[in-house]
Amino acid sequence: MPLTDKQRERYARHLALQEIGEHGQEKLLQAKVLVIGAGGLGSPVAFYLAAAGIGTIGLMDGDKVDLSNLQRQILHTTDSIGQEKVASAEKRLHNLDPDIQLTLYPFRLTAENAPEILVNYDFVIDATDNFDSKFLIARACHNAAKPYSHAGIREFHGQTMTVHPGKTACYQCVFHEEGVPNPATPKGPLGALPGLIGTIQATEAIKHILSIGTPLVNRLLTCDALSMTIRKVSIQPDPSCPICGASQPE
Numbered sequence: 001m002p003l004t005d006k007q008r009e010r011y012a013r014h015l016a017l018q019e020i021g022e023h024g025q026e027k028l029l030q031a032k033v034l035v036i037g038a039g040g041l042g043s044p045v046a047f048y049l050a051a052a053g054i055g056t057i058g059l060m061d062g063d064k065v066d067l068s069n070l071q072r073q074i075l076h077t078t079d080s081i082g083q084e085k086v087a088s089a090e091k092r093l094h095n096l097d098p099d100i101q102l103t104l105y106p107f108r109l110t111a112e113n114a115p116e117i118l119v120n121y122d123f124v125i126d127a128t129d130n131f132d133s134k135f136l137i138a139r140a141c142h143n144a145a146k147p148y149s150h151a152g153i154r155e156f157h158g159q160t161m162t163v164h165p166g167k168t169a170c171y172q173c174v175f176h177e178e179g180v181p182n183p184a185t186p187k188g189p190l191g192a193l194p195g196l197i198g199t200i201q202a203t204e205a206i207k208h209i210l211s212i213g214t215p216l217v218n219r220l221l222t223c224d225a226l227s228m229t230i231r232k233v234s235i236q237p238d239p240s241c242p243i244c245g246a247s248q249p250e
Contacts, residue, residue: 001026010097011053019212025053031209032120034058036109036137037127038085040194041151041201043075045125048202050093050100054209057093058121060105061085072191109133114140123205124148127198131177138163138171142243147208149201149216155188156225158197161216161235162204165244168217173238193225 003011003022007029014020014028033054035042038061049057065073065080065088073085080088086104093102105117114136118124124146126137134150141148142165150171151160163170200221207213220233239245 001029003029007053014052020210024210024212027209028053028206029055031122032056032058033123033125033205033209034060034118034121035125035127036060036133037125037129038073038075038089039063039069039127039129040072040153040189041127041129041198042089042125043073044195044198045127045202045205046075046089046093047096048199049205050096052202052206053097054100054205056101056103058103058105058117059086059089060107060109060117061089062106062108072189072194074195109136109140111136111140115144118144118146121146123208125201125205126150126171127201129153131175134171134175135177139243141165142170149204151197151201153189153193153197156190156193158189158193158223158225159220160197160200160204161220162208164215164217169235169237170241170244172243173241174220174235177242190225193223196223196225 003025008015011025014025015022031054033049035046035057038059046057046059063085065076065083065085067081069076075089075092084106086106090102090104118140124141126134126148128134137148145165147164149160149162204216207215218235220235223230237244
């Protein structure tokens, strides 16, 4: 569908980019991205996807807003305390752009509900804060053949990578489930850190939808905010990976 005059004004800076233009912006408006987690990472991801004109954004989170969230979770405000995070996020994102479509999932992803939810989306953002959810997302996205962006943050350190199931190294290839430590008391993170990592995730989703640039696949980007050191570590698919090993091309 052609852009309206209002949309041409809103997305004027995108239209000026040769890699996007009007056709690319139309693709963004037709795209559907699922953001799993509406907290530290999910906040900048959702804001920038909405600002970019992603037509449909799914927001999944089973938690409510707590005062301690506000140091880093910029989707929410003091007035949001006690509200479901997805409801708080819906209000903020519609204030940014009333025309975007938001689908709310005020619960957690499970092995049972994942197939019927993921089938509706073009790209998935892992913005969760625990290992169990991350391995679940890796399995679910592999089974549904949905590309996804992983990210994790702790203290002053962040990491992110993009996965194309069946074609690139997956989360399990890098982080082996049997070596995951037991949950501990949260340490940090620095409030600005998820903004740094989350915007990279949003960028990866936009690049994928537009088929532009080089995706962050088979590479793990790590960031040490204290020294502001950013590295990209090459990784390879693990032939013995219990999630993707059997599907890797020979």
